[in-house]
Amino acid sequence: MCVSQVRLAGDAYLVCVHHALTTEKEEVMGLLVGQFNEQGSDIMCDIHSAVTLRRSDKRKDRVEISPEMLIEAQQRAEQMSASSGKELHVVGWYHSHPHITVWPSDIDLQTQAGYQQMDSRFIGLIFSVYNEDKKTKVGTHQVTCFQATNQSPEGESPQYVRLSVPLDIQSIPSIAVNNQQALENLCRTLYDEQSEVLEVSRQRASQFPLAHLHNAAVMVRSVCGLSSLVSGPLVATVEERLSHLHTTTMILKQEAQYLKARLKEKNIT
Template sequence: MGSVRAVVLEADAHYACLTHALSNEEEEVMGLCIGDVVETEAGCDVYVTATMSLRRLDKRKDRVEISVEQLSNASTKVEEMSLQHGKRMRIVGWYHSHPKITVWPSHVDTDTQAVYQMMDDTFIGLIFSCFNEDKSSLEQSVHVTCFQSVPASHQSTVRHDSIAIPIVITHGTETRQHNSAALKELPKIIMQEECDMFRKANSCKTDFMTTLHNSSVHVQALSKLNSHFLLPLLKVTARSNLTAKKRLKDVTHENEELRRKVTELQAEMKELLRTAE
């Protein structure tokens, strides 16, 4: 295939990525982008229609990793999605967050991206920069960028440079159900990560005060998850539910009006046929 010309990111997939990015203010989070690649004369367009959040193998502030097992399981799930939607879908990229730092990819990001591109040259990377506060206005901003890796020049001290890929956010409905399900799974993933950290911290023999400290940190993390993530997500879901109900009511009314008009037209046709006879 040719080089990637642009990335089209559906609004629901963008919302799922952004929600995941905003779930952790201190550490990077990550997931996979699902969709398809369309080849044109000017290059390839990558369509991201859904996302898949992943549990982190190692919780760090400056990097995230995907295991071979995670990629294998994700590929199986994407195949099931393809059958469900009746269209070709595959893993087309990955996303991760940059909390409190610039949106531009680091040398670790470009090296990781280069490895993915060795398997698929159209594989793209998305970065969501969040929790960046403007000290003058005290307002926080969120930025997103799409990139690929290219070999660095001989004079460079790093192995790879990044090139920005144009990104367009658009509305879509084909995978809305999957993105909603992904949002519902996200709290479970974060909860599992916190529980794994707690078990790991207490896996070796510790004194009473250390155990008490670990338990306090664990409870604090779960409380933060509830207040900063679950409750806002429930409110958004409730608003979406109200919007959907209103839309359903409008569509039902419109359907009834169309049925009434069809009945009237049928009666007119019968009358015209009777008159013609």
């Protein structure tokens, strides 16, 4: 069953982009929580939240998460359902393509096809980041939404191709609690990934003490990098939003005073 259109909440989009920009050397991955709405033959997918997860395999050209992480994501979706009163599920996944095209690779299509075996409506998002416009020299990023379909005849080895799905990013007045928490937990997610790698090194420290010392130093550098890549921009975003709210409040107060003055002029109580 092909999805007709995907509507992505602006704050969920913010989480995905923020996550994608945390590293330009490896791909990152997360899951998308929302609901499917069937209107006749059309299937609409509304994505409300993004869930950042620890990666079980980190490479330049691929990324994987463990079954345990999938279960954790579904549990989060159930918690969101209970708090929002909406029936929410894991409806898709997202991952990044640093320095390369936004289009899915053969591995991406195989991964997508595997998810669609569990739910034929499952969708995928790819965020291409750390690219530069050759003319303007300005950094750019792109996003695409897709599904996979097998174009091989029955009985032959599958050969998957991309099905493009229209994507509409919805503007939102404020960041929902779930996506705010996802942004706040992003540092913890990345820190836990680094800690798992260091723990493997620690177990072999007696055999390779210099290697472990090097890995510990890399861990310290990575943690410092997280502060500049994640915490710094997040604080700046919050401060900018706070400034905007203060300005809006001041304008509304001035408008209220003006309206009160006009009422007094007309002797309306």
